Amino acid sequence: MTRRACRVEGILIVQRRAVTAVLAAAALLVTAGCSSGDDWEPEGGGSASADRSGPAASSSAPASAQAAEETPPAKGSVKVVRTVTEGLKTPWGLAPLPEGGLLVSSRDEGTITRVDEKTGKKTELGAVPGVAPGGEGGLMGLALSPSYASDHMVYAYFTSDSDNRIVRMLYDADKPAGEQLGAPDTVFRGIPKGTNHNGGRIAFGPDKMLYVGTGETYVTELAQDKKSTGGKVLRLTPEGEPAPGNPFGSPVYSYGHRNVQGLAWDSKQRLFASEFGQDTWDELNHIVPGGNYGWPDVEGRSDDSKYRNPVDQWSTDEASPSGIAYAQGSVWMAGLRGKRLWRIPLDGTKESARPQAFLEGDHGRLRTVVSAGGGKLWLVTSETDGRGTPGKGDDKILELRVT
Template identity: 65%
Template sequence: MRYGRAGIVGRGARRRGAGGPGVRRPGVLAAVALAGCGALLAGGCSPAGGPVARPDGSAAGAASGGSGSPGAPGTASGSPEAVGPPARGSVAVTGEFAKGLESPWGVAPLPGGDVLVASRDKGTISRIAAGSGAVTRIGSVPGVAPGGEGGLLGIALSPSFASDRLVYAYFTTESDNRIARMRYDEKRTAGEQLGAPDTVLRGIPKGLIHNGGRIAFGPDKMLYAGTGETGETGLAQDKRSLAGKILRMTPDGEPVHGNPEADSVVYSYGHRNVQGLAWDKDKRLWAAEFGQNTWDELNLIEPGANYGWPEAEGKAGKPGFRDPVAVWRTDEASPSGIAWAEGSVWMAGLKGERLWRIPLAGEKPVAEPEAFLEGKYGRLRTVVSLGGDKLLLVTSETDGRGSPEAGDDRILTLTVR
């Protein structure tokens, strides 16, 4: 099991001394680290390790090839574009959208520029005003039971939000993880603007660790959810279980025509703990996954595919398992949220305390992953695309595993190139 950031003392620690895990080592390929899960409460951290060869013999931090079909039925063919993004890019922090947040996890941009943010431990959803950064609580989600890696996790807006005003939330209760939707009525009193929850899916296994929690609506207007295997590794290979899966369902929580099994919301399986979901411009679905002791993963998701856990971590190279497109040492990533922007997947790293860029041409990396903001803002939980070259980046220092400083946690605005 892996543990989160340790040994941080004082403000200067985020810039870490020479040779520390936040510093690039000459001649070593950059990599990501995932702050995953631990024996008790720790979200999947592993022993720190120096650069090593991958299972296939290539260097850590380099992207491994993978094949795949579109992330959703009826999407693009999946063949690589003729020209991909530049091999190297840049990202700049252009502002501070908000600060002083407690255990922020899910983020949903609203029409007009404001955002909703969920607090994992408080079980509340707040609205943050663009420009001023003013935080207004709009309501709480009944039944949230924070603990370990559970609580109020991902949130997403209905594809028809302009008319139905529905906010979806993935959260942990005393008995399970579930997804519910609530109507957001801005005319009601502040703090009471969320209606009663309507549960669309229940019975996702819960644990002290590995609860997954990311939800997002895809280009097909269906609802997708990344789940964890709760520390019971065998659940990932059990297609009757909702744990260790990527799920695809209608907005009402029903199985979708075109799913691998007509009566099931299971879309892919063999996952350890999925907390990142994003679609590229050709509607391919990408997912970030916490490894255990060796490899964190970026996967191209295909319906019905088996991603190997617990039989494989990283590249299996075995029939029947889908290999990741890129892997990182677990002390350099712990990937949580991901977003697509300017031809690249951008991945937030918890234990790695950095933002990763993976430039892609179709299904293939065009260069090695590139790291930014190493150690400057602590643990990074969520990254959200605002369209074009704009991103929001959410820190995660107040979740019990970081070392919060004045102003934490924050939402930063980024411009990428």
């Protein structure tokens, strides 16, 4: 099939030659299976995707379809304990503070707000200078310095007039509200920007290096260009230099990505990333140094061994994934268009390796999920991002208990 579709975050714009061509292409993807070059194994061995040649089974799938599956998804549970706060405008990044409180960014307003996780009280720290919101761009990912206890530095990823960049700012809670952010120090600049596909997630890894998910800004060839920082996972020092041991001696850690918006590590310090597909498959990938994840030549699984296959894949209406977190032996993945929270267990048995969907349609679009420790997650909704249908109280931060 000649690809003539363009999908952005939660929106599908399609021009297809014929329905039969789509079905044929889908069938081809299903039968492609797993690449011999995909060596990811969940805890305990085996392949999480060995039994799943199609999209992840939704908890709301027809009974006949569920009965046809050889292995039902493992039983887990998600309970919404409470609404932590509400009335947020285009929330995107979330960073729990070690002293208590949650920092949340507003994509369109360009501000960072501290939320008291006990009372829900909101205190605006201030606006980040230079943010130029538009489309999917604006103030996005947040991360705390690995030396936050001594330096109180907050890192932020945002879209400026010319590029996407990363800055760090001193957070001084003793100053008046609205004046608690110091002047931004630019750590890294020059990430391509576009109306859409700006990536935006940042996180410090177990190695204390800064990992960055970027998008290819609709210029698909950037994803395979190792000299470009678009369509990549980057790995930087806290000062913004290429991290020691990077595979190409540059900031690039992995490539061939369309739009990475989720980063998380499991208990074995393996890095996982969520990725928006175009009109067929969204992905959860295990990220390895130097790995090529196929875009734009491959969407979803492939039988070409030069590309790494996803751990799992979903039809685009089931996921459109943004943030991910690791808790209780599973990756938890927030779905925008899918309006659900996916659990992807990593313990290695076929039964538990099957993903499971929760909260389907209960809270609308879901943007960010962060581990809160003790079997709890913070979950951020995204109904005010221009693609949702805001209801009373939107947007919100929810506290979940998961198993």
